[in-house]
Amino acid sequence: MASTVIGAGITIEGEVSSDEEVVVQGTIRGKLEAREAVTIEAGGTVEADITAGPLSVAGNVTGNITSSDRVDLQAGARVVGNVKATRITIADGAQFKGNVDMDV
Amino acid sequence: MALLTVIGRGVRVRGRIQGEGELSIEGHVEGEIAVSGEVTVEAGGLVGAAVRGRVVTVRGAVRGDLTADEVIRLEDGARVVGDIRAPRIAIDKGALVRGLVQTAASGAPARAKGAERAAAAPAVQKAPAAKPAPRPAPAARPAAAPAPAPAARPVAAAPVVVPASRPAVASALAGAPARKPPPPVVPALKKGAKAALKKKAQ
Numbered sequence: 001m002a003s004t005v006i007g008a009g010i011t012i013e014g015e016v017s018s019d020e021e022v023v024v025q026g027t028i029r030g031k032l033e034a035r036e037a038v039t040i041e042a043g044g045t046v047e048a049d050i051t052a053g054p055l056s057v058a059g060n061v062t063g064n065i066t067s068s069d070r071v072d073l074q075a076g077a078r079v080v081g082n083v084k085a086t087r088i089t090i091a092d093g094a095q096f097k098g099n100v101d102m103d104v
Numbered sequence: 105m106a107l108l109t110v111i112g113r114g115v116r117v118r119g120r121i122q123g124e125g126e127l128s129i130e131g132h133v134e135g136e137i138a139v140s141g142e143v144t145v146e147a148g149g150l151v152g153a154a155v156r157g158r159v160v161t162v163r164g165a166v167r168g169d170l171t172a173d174e175v176i177r178l179e180d181g182a183r184v185v186g187d188i189r190a191p192r193i194a195i196d197k198g199a200l201v202r203g204l205v206q207t208a209a210s211g212a213p214a215r216a217k218g219a220e221r222a223a224a225a226p227a228v229q230k231a232p233a234a235k236p237a238p239r240p241a242p243a244a245r246p247a248a249a250p251a252p253a254p255a256a257r258p259v260a261a262a263p264v265v266v267p268a269s270r271p272a273v274a275s276a277l278a279g280a281p282a283r284k285p286p287p288p289v290v291p292a293l294k295k296g297a298k299a300a301l302k303k304k305a306q
Binding site for chain 1 (some may be wrong): 106108109110111112113114115116117118120121123124125126127130131135139180289
């Protein structure tokens with residue numbers, strides 16, 4: 001289990017920066033920065049720009065995503081914002097509106 | 105499990121954390137925390153603002169006020185600079201505190217459990233409310249007593265004053281059923297005594 005979890009029912013309004021893995025089941029509004037993997041689980045909501053390592057989204061994201069690794073939008077995910085990453089997958093059933101920028 | 109939130113060691117949050125569920129802080133939080141469940145600031149954890157929860161346990165550092173609806177526990181290694189308010193407070197050996205500590209019902213006991221406590225709290229508050237009542241009576245006694253003494257002989261109004269003061273004392277005694285002795289008489293300095301002392305000093 002990841003060492004940092006934002007549980008369902010919790011809302012963080014502000015800036016979150018992390019040197020470790022983050023799992024979001026609740027809500028973050030503001031800004032999210034992580035060096036390691038970030039997982040936004042179904043039911044999780046992030047209304048913020050995200051800077052992360054590998055990013056996996058099954059919940060809602062409103063904001064721009066920048067990843068130093070890959071971004072996986074899973075079925076059920078809803079993302080509004082631009083995605084910049086080296087690799088990206090969008091699963092069947094994921095909703096996505098925004099630009100994709102893949103640095104090659 | 106789903107409602108458990110952990111702010112890990114390498115995490116820094118600048119902003120407000122609120123909601124329901126359990127919250128464990130091992131990293132840094134610079135912002136207010138208001139959670140309906142249990143809040144634990146672990147050893148190494150640091151919170152730079154007010155913390156509010158049902159149960160608040162501190163093993164790390166907090167710079168801000170702590171408020172809990174049930175219990176606050178400051179365990180070994182805790183460092184708290186701020187006021188502490190909860191119905192029950194435990195401060196362990198090895199915990200450092202600087203601030204006001206108050207064991208009283210917290211500001212907003214809105215939940216069912218809090219309501220029980222709120223029901224108990226007024227009962228406690230009623231007792232002290234009854235106690236201050238007799239206090240005016242002793243104050244009335246010396247005030248009333250000297251008055252009738254000189255006035256007793258010449259005027260017939262004196263008997264009127266005495267019965268008026270007596271029922272007040274009687275009712276006060278009835279109100280506080282002989283449990284509490286009257287407050288001790290504090291010897292007062294004579295008028296001008298302080299000035300005299302000052303003069304002596306000079």
